[in-house]
Amino acid sequence: MIIYGTNGAHLHTAPLPGLACPSCATPEALQLSVFSRYVHIYYVPVLPYSRPAVTQCLHCQQAWDEKALPAAIRPEVQAFKKQFRAPIWHWTGVFLLVVGIVWASVASSRDDKANAAFLAAPRAGDIYTVHEKEGDPNYSLLKVVSAEGNLVELVANQYQVNNSHPIDDLNAPAKYSKESFSLTLLDLRTMQNKGQITDVDRPGK
Ligand SMILES: [Zn+2]
Known part of the structure; x- marks a missing residue:
């Protein structure tokens, strides 16, 4: 209350x-x-x-x-x-409200820039928060296995949760598929533009 x-x-x-x-x-x-x-x-x-x-x-x-x-x-x-x-x-x-709004917008624009930079140059271990389409409340993860040139090798998490920050719940090695698949850098950028990739986490960053 x-x-x-x-x-x-x-x-x-x-x-x-x-x-x-x-x-x-x-x-x-x-x-x-x-x-x-x-x-x-x-x-x-x-x-x-x-x-x-x-x-x-x-x-x-x-x-x-x-x-x-x-x-x-x-x-x-x-x-x-x-x-x-x-x-x-x-x-x-x-x-306080004005300070909070300014802080949130600065933090969010910094996060967007970091996400775009990570997505343009993937590294093994990067984790993408994904959902089917904008507005879908269920989220899952994709993990980069390797990246070379224009191709990115990924494994999909086999679970999804009703939470836009699923990394705490889902990021356990056993929860990822053993089968990997490839996407191009253009595919990744397209997914981000469509709102399917909502966050990029680089371990240690
Ligand atoms: Zn008087």
């Missing part, structure tokens, strides 16, 4: 200069308190969504939220409030 909700934090309380209380007319007795409301997930602030403010007279104790604010002082109060922003840590979740 994801624990999420909203929370509030007090940002600032400051005297409102140059204004008289709309209720008791005492000058220089108003103060403004500004709060930040934010969404949290597991109590980590994700993003702030509102900044409620309360104006209070220290003399007559009358208080107004923004909706109830008398029109006579509303523009001054709203202009004064602008200087109190939510602190940057109320954006922690958004920040």
Whole structure:
């Protein structure tokens, strides 16, 4: 279960200069308190969504939220409030999300480049994660036995699993066929372009 909700934090309380209380007319007795409301997930602030403010007279104790604010002082109060922003840590979740997306896309493009490089120059021991076609949830493995010139000798794993990273489950010597078969480098590239080869692992890399 994801624990999420909203929370509030007090940002600032400051005297409102140059204004008289709309209720008791005492000058220089108003103060403004500004709060930040934010969404949290597991109590980590994700993003702030509102900044409620309360104006209070220290003399007559009358208080107004923004909706109830008398029109006579509303523009001054709203202009004064602008200087109190939510602190940057109320954006922690958004920040982490952006960092995560950037990290994932960098990692995935590096992985794609490594896969393409390994596939263009196969070596004995390379392991290809394969499935019939894009969208097929069942995956298996092909292992390179030898590679020479344009020809690659492979053995097919005799099992498949419903997991896009089948290497942990399937990569045992006994699970591969004894019969090998050959593919050309062009065949491999075609299979990758069709989405049939989804990953290339080179032991030790
Ligand atoms: Zn007052």
